[in-house]
Amino acid sequence: MEEKRRKLGAPIPDAQPSATLLDSGSVAGSPAAAAVEPVNPRLPIAPQIYERLRRAITTLIVLPSEALSEKELSLQLGVSRTPVREALIRLADEGLVDILPQRGSFVAPIRLRDVEEAQFIRESLEVAVARRLAGHCSPRFLSELKLNLARQESAVAEQDRDFFLELDEAFHRGLCEEAGLSKSWRVIQSVKLQMDRVRYLSLPEPGHLDVLLAQHRQITEAIERGQADEAGLHMSAHLKEVLGSANLLRQKLAHLIES
Amino acid sequence: MEEKRRKLGAPIPDAQPSATLLDSGSVAGSPAAAAVEPVNPRLPIAPQIYERLRRAITTLIVLPSEALSEKELSLQLGVSRTPVREALIRLADEGLVDILPQRGSFVAPIRLRDVEEAQFIRESLEVAVARRLAGHCSPRFLSELKLNLARQESAVAEQDRDFFLELDEAFHRGLCEEAGLSKSWRVIQSVKLQMDRVRYLSLPEPGHLDVLLAQHRQITEAIERGQADEAGLHMSAHLKEVLGSANLLRQKLAHLIES
DNA sequence: CCTTGTACTCTACCATGGTAGAATGTCAAT
DNA sequence: ATTGACATTCTACCATGGTAGAGTACAAGG
Incomplete structure (x- = not known):
């Protein structure tokens, strides 16, 4: 049960032309001169x-x-x-x-205009999600949310940026799903790609994670209390914060950026 | 200069199996037993x-x-x-x-849940667009907008529903483009597809077009005056109106609808 | 009657070869 | 030196054949 697929043509030229780096994040240490990680031929x-x-x-x-x-x-x-x-x-x-x-x-290229519009789309949608969610959460979900926040706190304490970003994503996705808005999350994810490259460039400023965590808390509390306006405002401020460093990048990375 | 492309294989079996109807809207009268309109092989x-x-x-x-x-x-x-x-x-x-x-x-299938979420996404985005636009339009654009509204009025007078829908689309697209938000319009268009099937089913109620036109006017005026809150509220009401008939459809069309 | 196995038919999916078009370089003509 | 024609070499795009897998019909066995 190894070569169920792959019976037909193509000797597969051993994937060696100009060893390039498209390996995805194989966390475990890969052996020394590993070529490109092969795809799984059993899956699409x-x-x-x-x-x-x-x-x-x-x-x-x-x-x-x-x-x-x-x-x-x-x-x-x-x-x-x-x-x-x-x-x-x-x-x-x-x-x-x-x-x-x-x-x-x-x-x-990283088109700043597109990045800003992605920010606009995301903010418009997530503010609306937060407003809709305010006062309409199940207790079950609220406790999940607080567990997530507690984990965020420990990620901040340990300065584990990757873990925090993972929890951040789960936080925002969770809000959409609790509101029954899975397609909205798909749209957000799609436009968020434009911002991800910029976020990846932004240097980890000390204290930034604390700010984000505090904002997550404010959003959660406003939603729990059923204060739609406040939830929306906190979400808006939060999402503006995420991309606040774009202007700093504009100078440093002119060679990667268009417009 | 007729068969520049199409040199290679495939005798093209004359497209005759079970004459089905996938012709797009060829406005001009097509001859009698025209098969399926062929694609243009010179274009993608x-x-x-x-x-x-x-x-x-x-x-x-x-x-x-x-x-x-x-x-x-x-x-x-x-x-x-x-x-x-x-x-x-x-x-x-x-x-x-x-x-x-x-x-x-x-x-x-027409999934009412998806239709409602499409409505949510569209409304969230377009309300934000209207708010952002309020007080920030060029005079040039405002006169364009009023020309469009005048045409809408004549379309209503002549009960030309198709023409009105065309102008309606141009109205909403214009708002996005004046705000410099072309990607947002693409997202709106994409989710709007879910609603288009429902709109196509909704019977043309008399007086409905008048309501929509009046709402377009309210939106325009609020934007012109720079009243962001009002512009957003009018847009919200307008977009809710568009899909108001969904509940009527639920009974009539249970066989086309899922959930 | 219900289950199970087994051909058979259908599908989307992938591999791969051919085609026109766009860019670039070469070289002759101006 | 500049231009224009031509050949070369890329590309994405389309055509098409092969493959495994998901259904279905039906026969054999319970």
């Missing part, structure tokens, strides 16, 4: 390619304006061009890739 | 297929749960399966098609 391939490329772009493993050709990627990843192409199309839909017909596909 | 094909299918679904030419198989569509439309597949993937992203791996692709 296109989503795997999409996820890997998305991660490589948002973590700046591949930089803006870098070429992402169907053929090269398919060789590196050991799959055919079709799923690569489908992944690129989806990334282009989300604004992370520019496809120029008959010319090539390239990592999209 | 996948978007044409997408647009045609989207239109067929939102105008209920193809009904919920109807099969949309890659192969059959490619035969009917005289193209290969690849662009059909890409169009179906995009439609699935937008919730108009359900793709079940190894089973088939089907027109998605």
Whole structure:
């Protein structure tokens, strides 16, 4: 039960052309000169390619304006061009890739205008979610939320930024889902990609996490008390805070940024 | 200069299997027993297929749960399966098609929950757009807007529903673009698809168009005066009105609706 | 009658080859 | 030195064939 799939053509040229770095985050230490981590041929391939490329772009493993050709990627990843192409199309839909017909596909530049609009869309939606949720949460959910906040506190105490970001995402996703708005979360996730590259660049300022945690608390309390206006205002302030450093970046990273 | 493309394989089996109706809205009278209108082989094909299918679904030419198989569509439309597949993937992203791996692709049922959430997303965004726009329009744009409103008035006078809906779309799109929020309009368009099928079903109630026009005027005036709160409230009321008839439909169309 | 196994048919999914078009470099003509 | 034609070499895009898997019909066995 090893090669159930992969019976047909393509000797698979061993994925060796110009050892590039598209490995996703394999947490456990990988052996020394590991080539590119192969995809799982038992699972749908296109989503795997999409996820890997998305991660490589948002973590700046591949930089803006870098070429992402169907053929090269398919060789590196050991799959055919079709799923690569489908992944690129989806990334282009989300604004992370520019496809120029008959010319090539390239990592999209960080367009500050797009980042700001993504911020606008996210804020508009999440403020509305918070307002709708105010006073309409199950006790079950409120206790979940507080457990999450407690974990955030310990993440802050240990200065574990990655863990905090993970809990932050769970916090916001949880609000959407408790409100029965899963599609909204999908939209938020989609536009958030534009901001993720910027967030990845922003240096971890000391004390920033404390601010974010405090804002999460304010949002939670306003929702619990049923104060829709306050919940919305706190959410708005919180989401503005997240991207506050964009102006700082504008100078430092002019070479990655368009507009 | 007729067959510049289309040199390679596929005799193209004349697109005759089970004359189905996927013609898009060819306004001019087409000859008698015209088969399916062929795609333009000089232009990118996948978007044409997408647009045609989207239109067929939102105008209920193809009904919920109807099969949309890659192969059959490619035969009917005289193209290969690849662009059909890409169009179906995009439609699935937008919730108009359900793709079940190894089973088939089907027109998605009208899920009232999804329709309501689409309404929520649209309202959240457009209220924010109206608020942001209040007091920040160019005189140029305001006169454009009033020209549009005047045309809406004549469309109402002539009871030309299609023309009114066209102007309505231009009105809302214009607000987004004047605010510099083109991506937001794309999101709105995408979620609006869920509502379009319902709107298409709603019978033209007499006097309804007058209400919508009056609301457009209220929104415009509040924006012109720079009254953000009022603009938002009018927009909210307006967008709620658009879908007010959903409850009426729930009974009449139980066979098309899920949940 | 109900279950189980087994061909058979259908699907979406992936691999892969061919095509036109865009960019670039070369070289002759101006 | 500049321009224009042509060849070369890329690209994304489309066509098409093969594959595994999910249903279904039906026969054999309970």
